[in-house]
Amino acid sequence: MPGDYDLVVVANRLPVDRVEEPDGSTSWRRSPGGLVTALEPVMKREDGAWVGWAGGAGDEAPEPFDAEGVRCVPIPLSEEEVEEYYEGFSNGTLWPLYHDVIVAPGYHRSWWEAYVRVNERFAEAAAVQAAQGATVWVQDYQLQLVPRMLRQRRPDLQIGFFNHIPFPPFEIFAQLPWRKAIIDGLLGADLVGFQRAADANNFARACRRASNLPARAGRIRLDAEGGREVRAASFPISIDFRALDELAQREDVKARAAEIRRDLGDPEHLLLGIDRLDYTKGILHRLKAFEELLDDGRVDVAEASLVQVATPSRERVEQYVQLRQDVEVTVGRINGTHSTIAHTAVHYLHHSYGREEMAALYLAADVMLVTALRDGMNLVAKEYVASRHDERGVLVLSEFTGAADELGGQALMVNPHDIDGLKDAVLRALRMPPREAGRRMRALRRRVGDHDVQRWAASFLEALAQHAPDPRGTAAEVAASAEASA
Template structure:
């Protein structure tokens, strides 16, 4: 086992990139978990031989460090009460709804906030114990927004970055948060706070200006004499990895099998989301239902595959959302299905990476239409898999992905009439050469801005911030190697949305 004091690159997330498979005894087997955060970070941590800290998914269970898929994994324990109050309460019932434009009304509870502080403190101490002097620590997402400031008190020698994968809300929503000052102070413990897009970074800057007592110059905040940079870094995917899977003959054979099993429909629409009101599944089903009812889509030639990936719900399972989606699917299938061909194939299950890529290859249109999202990773995975430049991407204006792919069909998912028109535009036979050119342009941009370039941009900016923060004579520890030679500047437009 390596020396626990020699971890120079540490990534910290609310959950580890694996889910436990208990075998009834003391041993635990692991399987890869499916989330946008994990999909983005796994290739980055593996390439840099980093250490990953997070909760292992088992309440009241202490586990030691282990290796998984080329990554050193350091579990953080979680009492059952904190699973309920921190994750199910404050994270999933207070913060997540608020940060997604209050699509669901957020609920607040003092007990949940206390649990949030306890868990963030536990993470901070876990990182402080294993990080090498001067190590780079990269903290992720809304579950751990207090960790940067807590960690800086414990280990002021560390280079601390934070990245928010969900949108940061406008000030009219953020001001409702009872602990808004504590959240801002927690995030400003980092050297660099990164967001998915300039709208979120501008919202954060406005919140700092409105509620903080810090001097601010453009995209730099000055808390207690330090410099904290604020910037946008749109997250991406391992484009080359998905291309390799998509070119695999077995994967292509499976994609052909899927179309055959579905009766060789002319058009397959695909959507992949967590079962969450912010993902817009209900609006998508409403638009599809009306198109069938108006006979503008033929269920004999068109079908929808809706994959609802099971999330890690901890006391906030949203039974009402589940019931509404289930009812809509049943209604559509009751009216428009054949005995052997449902109009909607609804899969509430976690798919293997191979099966997911086969679905991307089988689908003619990808519907990535959340009501609000920081970045739609599934949309970028779909693009990466379309190695023959076929297929059509329909994107929500509420996703940070839309700004980077103007060639895609875009829609306001709240506007059902516009949604219907966008679906028809996406499936309409048209200029196939023109569509291939558009797909080729999106795929080229994706390859140029893949997950490794995203990480390099962020870590370069983090190191640059550290150089400005520390005296020239100070001795900086060796930083994590950045294998990509091309240094690029992130978007820093803090003053516009």
């Protein structure tokens, strides 16, 4: 029996986080992520439901509840499923595989079985919540089987899927023992969205090679389903530009930015890296380039200082534990060699920070270093641009990020594996004339401001409405509502 909601979002996590209050009671607080920012307005207008994991391990989940104007439908994950579905197949198999095998993926049948089982649970919950002819938008690599499972249960639905991380070339994807099942799962959607055109092309090629399906101009034809077509296309995600721009202009945030520079000894140049502590982010490459600049005498510790924020991530996974150790050893070596009593070469912060502190860090930094080895988008680059209402600062950006497709014209592009080239780019950023830096930043801000996260959501939903059968006009109405909120 159909449910009550014309728009259902299915994501690994709910849009709210559980908060333990001082009196022992529990409340729910809006999550800070970009996806929540993008979809919250349209979810409220369409009386939408959001299916996701509440974040805790256990065989039981809270009953569905309303929070921040959105119906939240929690999905339970047992401790074993957190280990095998989430830490295992999602982040031990798919994450490294989709990021060009920077570390070796693990292929374990028990992980795959847990992934199938949990995807079934998400699909079933979405099918129960969705009204007749509703739009269901499935998010990211943890749930790639859900579109097909959902279509089998509810062929009346309009189904979209968006992959927030890269989709690898077929020569890499082909390693996956369950590649055909993943392709079939994604092809349950009417529209499959990716960050970059190259990712959409990789997916289409995988459909041809793994499943022998005709795929031309981003359209995959399923003759076994009456010639139904699935469209694959790029929809680069963005940020809430207006909100971050306004935040960075607050007097308390500007005062905090000035205070940060004073606390760091008022360096002539402040370089900044902000990343999740992940092997895909190129943190060690960035540190090596900075260390060699100091070793070579091309940069002096009294002239430039690097702040590296590394947000804790997946701390139970072996590769992440080793990465943290490697980063801390490298920082210690750099500081032991180059720091003085008055000046510290690298300030390493293994913490997460709130929006105000992040905006202040962006404002304080003269150079933003984004040196990811592979990244679906990298919103930090766009956040830095949105924060620079003063039209100052230089963005050094890896060509292996999705953001490079949009910002590459005005950022200083680098191959992070090329340490000499990375050093030259950092030095160029430090020496860039203010007039050139201002011209580049103005162009970057126009691009990010014109293509914000609301526009991303609206463009995807509009494309889904145009491509999928629309028995009641629901998807078209949802897209129009999203456009109005942009």
